[in-house]
Amino acid sequence: MKKVSIIGAGVGGLTTAIYLQKAGFDVTIYEKNDHPGGKMDLIEDSGFKFDTGPTIVMMPDVYEQPFKDTGVDYRDYFTMERVNPFMDVLTEGNKFELSSDxxxxxxxxxxxxxxxxxxxxxxxxxxxxxxxxxxxxxxxxxxxxxxxxxxxxxxxxxxxxxxxxxxxxxxxxxxxxxxxxxxxxxxxxxxxxxxxxxxxxxxxxxxxxxIYGIWFIKGGMYEYAKAMAKRFEELGGQIRYESPVDEIVVKNDKTVAGLRIGQGFESADAVVANADFPYAMESLLGLPDQKKGKYGKAKVEKMDYAMSCFMLYLGIDRQYADLKLHTIKMAKDFEQNVHEIDTGTLPEDPSFYVYNPSSLDNSFAPSGQTSLYVLVPVANLKENDNWSDQMIEDYSEKVIEKVEKDLALTDLSQHIVVKHVFTPKTFASRYNSLYGTAFGLKPTLMQSNYFRPHNKDSRLKNLYFAGASVHPGAGVPIVITSGELAAKEVMRDFK
Ligand SMILES: Cc1cc2nc3c(=O)[nH]c(=O)nc-3n(C[C@H](O)[C@H](O)[C@H](O)COP(=O)(O)OP(=O)(O)OC[C@H]3O[C@@H](n4cnc5c(N)ncnc54)[C@H](O)[C@@H]3O)c2cc1C
Structure with a gap:
């Protein structure tokens, strides 16, 4: 049985793992954190729970595919329901109830x-x-x-x-x-x-x-991460949590021999890196820079990186009856807002997105209370790494005030009983995303399709990649596709 080691139990790594384990490989995932999902993450605190990353489910058929393709009914693992109208969007002076009808x-x-x-x-x-x-x-x-x-x-x-x-x-x-x-x-x-x-x-x-609508996973997005880990483990795969990989060990500049994890070495016939591609090239690949080919340090640093997010997860000891599952408030001058993000200025009048899963599902908060998620798009750390404690405090206050006023959430600030904050620095430290981006490499024309890093390394014959920074790109369904493509590349070489 060929041994495959996967670095990271994000959606990309889990997908690759499920397909390869099913195809008869002996697969182990090494994950730095103590749970699966990567950015599809969860915080639990004082009876509240918060999905911390993805919340909008598009292309539900893609979510189902790794289960269907391995011979089980996805409904035995998680439940999805369509939400329509699916989102309130507030522009200056207007409110749209977006619908896929x-x-x-x-x-x-x-x-x-x-x-x-x-x-x-x-x-x-x-x-x-x-x-x-x-x-x-x-x-x-x-x-x-x-x-x-x-x-x-x-x-x-x-x-x-x-x-x-x-x-x-x-x-x-x-x-x-x-x-x-x-x-x-x-x-x-x-x-x-x-x-x-x-x-x-x-x-x-x-x-x-x-056209295809928006869906909601009962119990929240993290249920999907759990479902994937469960499917992989019941196929016989292993996940080693709290196992940060230190190096992809290369032999004779041509072949990956395995992984170095602390003082230990785990040999492998093939390695799949689900950890963010530019981080993996810069910090994990055990080759001198001049031998890394196209993705040496200079190139990795010159590449374009997607934006990041400033996140608030708020436990609120009351409910807001009119606040739907998904709400977007757009800045008065949206173009200026996006320009500020691109150039590293913290937006004064930010666009923001609010997720209120308590409106559909009472597992998110104690009875009569609310779990709120607020996302503000901001620059990645390459453009702005000035996130001091004071800055975080000030910006949190400003955003809460704005959400309260713009969405007419009466006395929101006085009802916060739990608060967690993620900044771009959190994305860098918690998931090893280079420059703390939320979405990996920016999908510019020159970093899309053939021009995005490939699922198979061009020089090392048994190194593969799955995840948001490689082909086809970011977003859960697209990353699931990336995981499947990486698995097929391994099968093509080893079967
Ligand atoms: C705030 C936010 C909101 C989002 N909203 C949506 C949405 O609504 N809908 C949607 O479809 N998408 C959304 N996305 C995007 C989506 O979440 C990501 O594209 C996707 O989850 C990325 O998966 P991944 O497998 O590529 O990477 P990750 O989730 O980053 O997984 C990589 C894994 O590798 C691990 N790792 C890293 N380094 C090491 C190491 N050295 N050793 C061991 N393990 C390591 C990490 O801990 C992590 O578990 C959102 C993302 C964010 C951050």
Whole structure:
């Protein structure tokens, strides 16, 4: 039985592990923390629980796939339900109740004139075609070498994606009202890139929300991490928690021999790094810098990194009946807000997102109380690493005041009984994300598709990668896909 070692029990590592264990490999995951999930994490405190990372479930069929593909019914592991309308979005002076029902969408767009609904349908026709193209030719395909991309068919399909414009420009071509433009463009922040300079192909994200809907996992996202770990272990795999890997040990500059963990050495026939790719190249790969090939220190530091988040997890000793599961409040000047994030300025008037799972599920808080999650997109540590204790305190206060006022949550600040804060520094220390990004490498045009780090290392014959910073990218369903692609690369080499 071939031995595979995986570094990290994030969603990417767990997915790879499930597929490989099922295929007959002997798989062990080494995880630095004491529980699975990586950024799909949980805090429990005084009867409250908080999902700390992902909260919005898109593409539920992808969540089901690792269970289906290993011969079990996902419903025996976790429960999902559709949420519709799925999100309140507040722009300056307007409130939208976003829905994935075409009748509701028509009502919202036609309120601004039927030309806007026509614009929406044109956007949809264009982006759905691109989605099919991306799905069939790029997302579910692993790139190993130049021949996988530089061939006539793939280049032709890449041309057809016509992705050179920015997301915002592409939206504005068909939709003219600023509120509606904002409504259709903030979603690129889900993968940590600005709609004002990110490639237009990421306009796929609002389409997926509106066409396939948004779902909720009963008990919260962490239930999914637990379900994956359970499936892997019942297939016979092992997870070693509190086992931070120190080095990917390389033999003769060509082959990975195994992992160094503290004073110990664990040999392996293949290693899959789910730990953030740029961190793994910089801090784990046991090769002198000049032998790391394309991803030496200079290149890793020059790459573009996605934004991060300032997070508040608040236990509130009352309820707010009108606060839905997902609410987004957009900055008055959204473009300025995103520009500040990109250039490392802490936003004075930030956009923010609030998650209120207590509105659907009473397992999150003691009876009559509320578990609140507040996310403010901020710069990564490369752009701004000034997170002193005082700064954190001041910014928390400012954000709480803003949430209270903008969402009309009466006396919110006086009802906080539990408070936890994550800054970009937390993402760096807790998950080893380089520069504390929440979403890994930024998905610019030159860091997407073939140009994103591959699932198989180009020089070392038995080293593989799964996770947000490698192909196809960030976000839970896409990372699940990355995990599956990495597993297939291992199978291709060893079966
Ligand atoms: C605040 C926030 C909100 C988000 N919201 C959403 C959302 O609503 N919907 C969505 O789809 N996506 C969302 N995402 C993105 C999504 O959570 C991530 O893309 C995904 O979880 C990343 O998974 P991963 O496996 O690539 O990496 P990670 O989750 O970072 O896993 C990597 C694992 O490797 C471990 N590790 C690192 N170094 C070592 C080492 N040396 N030795 C051993 N173990 C190591 C880490 O501890 C971690 O467990 C959000 C992310 C954040 C941070």
């Amino acid at each position: 075409l009748v509701d969408i028509a009502r919202d767009f036609e309120a601004y004139g039927d030309g806007e609904m026509l614009g929406f349908l044109k956007y949809l026709t264009d982006i759905y075609g691109k989605y099919i193209n991306a799905k069939n030719n790029f997302i579910y395909k692993s790139f190993r070498g130049p021949g996988d991309f530089y061939n006539l068919k793939t280049l032709w399909q890449a041309m057809r994606l016509r992705t050179f414009s920015t997301s915002f420009k592409a939206i504005s071509k068909n939709i003219k009202n600023t509120n509606l433009q904002y409504l259709m463009s903030f979603q690129t922040l889900y993968i940590g890139i600005s709609p004002f300079n990110g490639p237009s192909i990421y306009n796929i994200i609002p389409m997926i929300e509106l």
